[in-house]
Amino acid sequence: MSSLTEIRWHGRGGQGAKTAALLLADVAFSIGKYVQGFPEYGPERMGAPITAFNRISDTQIRVHSNIYDPDFVVVVDETLLHGVDVTNGLKKEGGILINTALSKEEIRPLLKGYEGAVYTIDAHDVCMKTLGKYFPNTPMLAAIVKVSGVMEPDVFLREMEASLKHKFAKKPEVLQGNMKALELALQEVC
Amino acid sequence: MDNTFNFKEIQEREDRLAPGHRMCAGCGGTIAARNVLKAIHPGDRAVIGNATGCLEVSTFMYPYTAYEDSYIHTAFENAGATMSGVETAYNALKKKGKIDETYKFITFGGDGGTYDIGLQSLSGAMERGHDMVYVCYDNGAYMNTGIQRSSATPMYADTTTTPAGKVSNGKPQYRKDLAAIMAAHNIPYVAQTTFIGNMKDLYTKSEKAIYTPGPAFLNIMAPCPRGWRYNAPDIIDICKAAVETCYWPMFEIVEGKWSISYEPKNKLPIEEFLKSQGRFKHLFKPENEHLIAEYQAEVDRRWEELRARCE
Amino acid sequence: MSLKVKDINEQTRWQDLHMGLHVYEPATSKTFDTGEWRTNTPVLDMEKCRQCLLCVPYCPDSSIPVKDGKRGEFDLGHCKGCGICVSACPFGAITMKEGK
């Protein structure tokens, strides 16, 4: 694989897919990568399908188009599989990561014959066990880091802890919950 | 605030609106601007703003400014916004210690630039609470462009866009009550006045407006001999008639409290105001008697409404 | 750019006009003769004038100078001859004569 990794996120307005893309850019930046994180903009409101993008590279990124042939796709809400062509252009050397409680075998028929790797994680389950609330972007972020290999999981955890420590300086319990969610997601994604 | 009214001392103050401007002979707008500016205490500094209109094109025709103070005009509909920028710059520069002097901010607009096209900009400036005075010299039509109706034009006035004709009696609508709209902004000072007697009312209201912290609005009836079609020297009688008929009530609203500044002892019939102006000539045809009766009813209604507000 | 307004006229080169047509002097209109517009001229009868100064605030052209509590002669360099001062005077001290 070249030094450039392109990731496309599919989510619904309000679920945090855009935030997750920006967080991924953040954490990749923190280990010295060149990054891009941007959503596709429109007038969509809560619940509407939205797309966000990441480019992560060892060299400067100049291209400013959307991503049409991503290395990886992240689906934050499995209900999107019915209405959105999430595997469009997805490289078969790459893979798709889906937030679902279903097994890979159950999911694959919904992927329009996509031949590449399929990864799943039950983000709801991870969230409930660790945060007590459903914030799918947290486990999805950890899962895509592992799946895409853009950075080592332990480096990722270290950087996230540093960043969350700063963000939740006054709420150590939130920091703890988030870190647990990230750790569990790294284990659970398969 | 200096509440004494020393007429002679005030007349002796240097004019802040200098002669040599190109306003029409007998212009009421100029009388308004000149007397408002006299209320700035000697020694205080000011920046004068202006909406595009007669006053602007006549008082600052390059390279001749009629203003002793600094002056700014940018466009027709934005005098409120422009001055809010100046006032904010003053606060910024003062905060940074770049100026020590005290400035007052006064902006003039005709009724076109104030009641109509500039209303949004004025409303914004008042609502934001800039420490400035907005003065409308209300001559009741777009005089600069040739006497087109405005929302300040009196009912039945013959203007170039509401001509009195075979089947028309001039402007169908009554005037917009801008002072009430400004009062609804809950600004500390709103007043309405015109040229009466020794101008004490205009002076004291201007002084209050200028020296009350926060936004203030003055509405000054400023007759236009050309648009209203009267002989220039009749301006004094016309202003008097406007007030005595209660067509143009003199009142002020201080911190939300309404009060009438002058109550006529014997309220005169509206004809007294209408009759000397060519723009109302058609109302005096025998068949139009009912129009004057309607006019009287509307003036009465509004006057009673004002009195009720002042109780 | 150091031209004064008195040195600016409609023949001035573009290089010598003020940037943005600003003016950096106060009340330069005083140098402009609006008295030339006048077709009728106010005449003050000092005998009748009681120095009440009521005419002063009504003058649209700031053409009635006041000094030491007393009004002076009309500033005919600027008076446009509107005649409002005639109406303002309670003592009949001002009359209009035809012409300048």
Added chain:
Amino acid sequence: MAVKERMSGNEAVAYAMKQVNPDVMPAFPITPSTELPQFVANYIANGEMDTEFIPVESEHSAMSAAIGASAAGARTMTATSSAGLALMWEVIYVAASTRVPITMAVVNRALTGPLNINCEHSDSMGARDSGWLQIYAENNQEAYDNFLQAYRIAEHKDVMLPIMICQDGFITSHAVENIELIEDEKVKPFVGEYHPEHFLLNPRESMAVGAYAVSNYCMEAKKAHAEAMKNAKQVILDVAKEFAEISGREYGLFEEYKLEDADYAIVAIGSACGTAKDAIDKLREQGVKAGLLKVRVFRPFPAEEMVEALKNCKSIAIMDRCESYSSQGGPLGAELMAALFRGKSKAEAVNIVYGLSGRDIRVEDVEKIFADLADIAEHGVGNTSTGDVTSNGAGDTYRYLGLRE
């Protein structure tokens, strides 16, 4: 040491605004520039800058208040996009002719209609003849750098003109990318304090602004304005040179990318230039002599310099992210074509309208344009066979990119 950061184009410009800390900012929100007044308001709320923010009730009032503040002697900024800039239309002319050095961050967005919030240059291009300086950015870094240079250019005594610092709506304004920020200790002395020669609040002189002027003065005033615009060219270069000393980043009136020996050149503005560079690198590997001229300064328009830079090209595609409805192409096309004619250029040139209302432009699209350019160079514009990329048909100098037909 420069500060390595990652931020969106809007965050970057807001950060520059914080570092410059102008005296006054009147602004009204409009997508996609809304974040700028929001960021500034937040900086102020947290005591990180002490600009006086005026939350005006419209863009017309934003520009009106900006003129008032700037004329009064305050360093002034605002921000807008699209319809907001259109609503300012009347007063942007007033700002320029009043010679007040306001800086306006423009986040480019399509003008209606149909109503659309995405990137297009129709807003600022529509204002191209208003007498403002205009500088465009490819990415967040340039938007930031340009904003830091803006006041030095606008307030220069030979210029004294307002300036638009433009970037592509959403494409750069909302994309998080790497950036190098300059330390406050370097920015402050570089930008310096604003000491206007004349201003309304000068207690030592009265100043009148906004004259009515008769014809015998107006034309002379406009000539002086036009001359100031000419002067700006050298000032922009001088300021860029000084900026390079604190940043290490060099800027000219435009950027030449692999242009020196290029047979085929694209001339473009904004974020598409980054995409074009990737395409050019790919083509160069294949031996195609492709190059780019990225317009940075559109006002003043560096006509002679651009013609000189393009003098060895066989064919040129002038790219407009804006339709002029002139039936001849877009504004960059019109002006550069005229310049090429005046410069007696022998190159074949076409004007391609692309990316309207946020329509994406990809590396592949740029590669196809270069394929067309090779064809055009060989056969002449009127005799080319390829018409698949650019509509209106091969042979037309005025084409659309990526249009469905």
